Amino acid sequence: MNLTYEGKTKNVYQLENGNILLQFKDDVTGENGVFDPGANTVGLTIEGMGKAGLRMTEFFFSKLAEKNIPTHFIEANIEEATMQVKNAKVFGRGLEVICRFKAVGSFLRRYGAYCEEGQDLDAFVEVTLKDDERQDPPISADALHMLDVLPKADYEVLKKLTQDISTIVKDELAKKGLVLYDIKLEFGRDAETGEIILIDEISAGNMRVYKDGKYVEPLDLVKLLLG
The missing domain is CATH 3.30.470.20 (ATP-grasp fold, B domain)
Incomplete structure (x- = not known):
């Protein structure tokens, strides 16, 4: 797989099967060490945040699938903090x-x-x-x-x-x-x-x-x- 984008909270990889792999990080957005979901800079690192964020993401994407709301989600690997998604x-x-x-x-x-x-x-x-x-x-x-x-x-x-x-x-x-x-x-x-x-x-x-x-x-x- 090839690294195509290094983001603030995730890295993005292109897979050979045409799908995308997201690698969740422990970094979160904010300013001066204070978390802010609307900030456009990394404000702090919270140990375990990557896996926790993926657990929550998998939970909510499953809820959306039950209601037939279209998403890019395919599957998640919590231990590796990765999520395979459709190309968009x-x-x-x-x-x-x-x-x-x-x-x-x-x-x-x-x-x-x-x-x-x-x-x-x-x-x-x-x-x-x-x-x-x-x-x-x-x-x-x-x-x-x-x-x-x-x-x-x-x-x-x-x-x-x-x-x-x-x-x-x-x-x-x-x-x-x-x-x-x-x-x-x-x-x-x-x-x-x-x-x-x-x-x-x-x-x-x-x-x-x-x-x-x-x-x-x-x-x-x-x-x-x-x-």
């Missing part, structure tokens, strides 16, 4: 899609004059460009269309998938008394069918979760959810 093409140079149920993080920093921390949001969907140099700028559906990144019709598909997936995650967490504040997802097109599918991962490193009003650290979240 990203939109433009990559998009991140955030679904917000509570006002926190960058949403609160931008719109704090109009809301309070933890204020309820109605599964608000926000799309940002993956662009470290420009601090992952938010972009509208109109701009995505005009810049030939994503047609408007596909944006609506992306938005609905984001809300459906995020609600499934939110409901699963709620069974353990956990409250999902926001979650970051990524999508692409299946390289063979062209279908819009969920790619990347669904792990503690991609979401903010609270319990009894207190923030839950990523490794603690995995333990609370999966034991």
Whole structure:
């Protein structure tokens, strides 16, 4: 297998069978040693985070499969912290899609004059460009269309998938008394069918979760959810 991309939290390999292998790392995004799922730099390393993130990802991808939601997931190897997935093409140079149920993080920093921390949001969907140099700028559906990144019709598909997936995650967490504040997802097109599918991962490193009003650290979240 050939290393094709070295990411912040995962390495990506091309397999001889045409599929992709993701190698999960113990690194998580953040700044100054503080975890932040929306950050575009590695903030800290948490021992065991790679395997924990994969366990959580496998759990949620299985839930999505039960509901016939299209993803790139094929199989996972927890001991090796690897996941085999379908080949997919990203939109433009990559998009991140955030679904917000509570006002926190960058949403609160931008719109704090109009809301309070933890204020309820109605599964608000926000799309940002993956662009470290420009601090992952938010972009509208109109701009995505005009810049030939994503047609408007596909944006609506992306938005609905984001809300459906995020609600499934939110409901699963709620069974353990956990409250999902926001979650970051990524999508692409299946390289063979062209279908819009969920790619990347669904792990503690991609979401903010609270319990009894207190923030839950990523490794603690995995333990609370999966034991």
